[in-house]
Amino acid sequence: MGRVEFCLFDADYVIENGEPVTRLWGKTKSGKTVLALDRKFRPYFYLELDEKHIENFNLSLFREKLAAIKDYGSAFIRAETVERNLLGEPKKFVKVTVKAPGDVNEIRHATEHWHEIKKPYEYDIPFYRRYVIDKDLIPTGWAVATGDEKKEGELDILELESVHKAEGNAHKLATLAIDIETYGEEIIMISLYNHSYKKVLTHGWSGASENVEILEDEKAMLQRLATVIAEKDPDVIVTYNGDLFDWVKIKERAEKLKVSLALGRDGKAMEFVKRGRMFSASINGRLHLDLYTFIENILADSLQSETFTLDMVSKELLGEGKEALEWKDMEKMWEEKRDIKVVADYCLKDSELTLHLADRLMPQIFELSKLVGQTPFDVSRMTYSQLVEWLFIRKAFEKNETALNRPEQSEIDKRREASPYVGGYVLLPEPGIHEDIALFDFASLYPTTVITHNISPETLDKDDGANNKVPDSDHYFSTKKKGFIPEILEDVVKKRVTLKKEMEFLDTSSKRYKDLYSMQYALKIIANASYGYYAYAGSRWYSRICAMSIASFGRYYIQKVINFAKEQGLNVIYGDTDSLFISKCTEKRAAKFLKDVNDTLPGVMELDFDAMYVSGIFVPAKSGVTAKKRYALLGKDGNITIRGFEKVRRDWCKISKDTQEKILFAILRDKDENKAIAIVRDVVAKINKGDIDTKDLVIYTQLSRPLEAYEQIGPHVAAARKYAARGHAVKEGSVIGYIITRGDGSISSRAEPFEYAQNYDPDYYINNQVLPAAMRILYGLGFSEEDVLGSDDESQRSLNMFMKKSMKRKLKEKFEKFKSD
């Protein structure tokens, strides 16, 4: 009997002789790979008993009935009655334990309409996830196991006797990044990269180059891939879009060329596992991380990249992108079998960047994995709602609560039809330039509201709740017992506060700081997503009333704080949902205000001081009143924080974004309006002259639906159609980069995918791009287009196009009115 400690990095199961064997994949401190097998654990689910029949319920009869289900007789292992909570209420269930995972659904369907049964529960928890939850194991954390050890080939196998979670130090998983290049159907190159190994596999051309290994043909190259993976034996294989591209291609070609790619540690081939509608590439015993899915699902909102290509994301996250190599040029090099080094370097760079991204993102993924309690393979592919949901499911087990069922499609449709409820409060900003701005915001407003007011489906309208009524609503929440979700969130929020406190005293470049940062970031993601989860149509713990109540409390608190500030004679200029801006404020005054406010706030609700800003600007919207959600703030360090303006939107071209930013610097930092005007004139002149880098003219817009589904053909749709016509894959979610070219007809008809654009329309870029973005700032400061452009004929012509006369008059009226208000 041996005892092994290991870092648990993946879990799955296989069926042997019709019975499931749970497999835990781990890595010991000394770097040995462990495969722990549990042959005892069995799948189960619950059947809630109908109250009307509980008195007459006879378990032995029930067992007989179960045993009589046709064909499944041998599948049953146990049926027992258990008491557990359902939405906080104790209920009676039959726990049905079956032989194999595949039996669960069939038996559930066979039994759910029996008269003594009210409803089945927890029948759709995948078997290995059930295992990890029930055994209280923490993936990417440590486990200690006992059992009989044996060796099977290279693998150390442990026939599990027992397994528990354990405290453990940092682990060192061997990571390898992979990337391929294709030409038509064919794979022409594969690059592999880790910290001590760089290799490019290719075939069919000559010319030696560093790190390049030339194989006889594609088949030999794929075979070599298998041997390299076997030799390097990585725990983690990282790709960028491997689920949808690299592994799909590799599998296709391997099948076509009849190469067996036994990449798994159990000798099995890579296979695609179904996850909802998508498929993920899975290699047994190795963790395949596809960074693209993680970035798209979780990080996208916090990135400013226009597209989430490896190049763009690497530039933003690592400060280093790819070498510029045109697709067409690369194809030519392959066709002519020359410049092998150029192509090889290019391919190697992809896997290098992928590895460096993994170094950066794996800590975050692993922390999420620990927090949610599921494997990094799964967690790295989850959306926000799934992360929250799986955390809740795990906590439900711990608290003897029954996990609620996923809604049926009909129920989802019904929920989607519900009209929106009222959300956050946005205070109309004071227009113009302000100085000495203090910015405050609530620390996690919605999560702390949930905790403070015990907002949970099972506390809703329970007991009397007289002292816990929702503002502007008849609903209330019981305060007698802590709710299921408030309890979870309290844990999350408290942990995060503790981490942030420790971080304050650390050097931001230290290892410890970075670890803590990843941990608090994981907690933040969960806390922030939990509010939306209540109102999400696909949610198990769906409660619109809870969501509405949270928003209502939120409005109450921010308005309360705004009013309090005003009573104190402070100058509130703006606020959005959980924040407020106060101008003409000193740091000292801000500190006093903060303390006074927090003295009045109940529970864990807390207002935070964000920072002092030297100045800031709010400008009029098209409507004539000051625009909400659009402003710029000048920090003490001379940096500018820009929100909402064109500068931060991907559907504006770089030249207009940069121009707008320069203007904001000129106005706020240099306080030089003439400089701002000169900037605009200069850019307009350059556009007219053709003195512009075409890259700066590209407008990026995402397709939010399939190409055929559009009622209105906007520029990005028109460009996408042309792109598709040239044989490119265009689908829902694709980001189209296009340029508006010269000619007659609508803007859309002149939108060309930027790779194919032959020219650009200076009028469009002046009148519809640069000027609107620039005037957005300058108009509110009293400048007209004439002031900005001067009166030389060329500019005037542009100007007249920009502002049709009637339009000009109307806007001017609105602006005058707005100024006098």
Place this chain on the structure above:
DNA sequence: TTTGGTGTGGTCTGGA
């Protein structure tokens, strides 16, 4: 498979 509501603004479309 796409957490919620609030808000701005561009382009197209079809009726006057």
Place this chain on the structure above:
DNA sequence: TCCAGACCACACC
């Protein structure tokens, strides 16, 4: 030809 409203994307929190 002009214009309002619909459609659409993307920001903020």
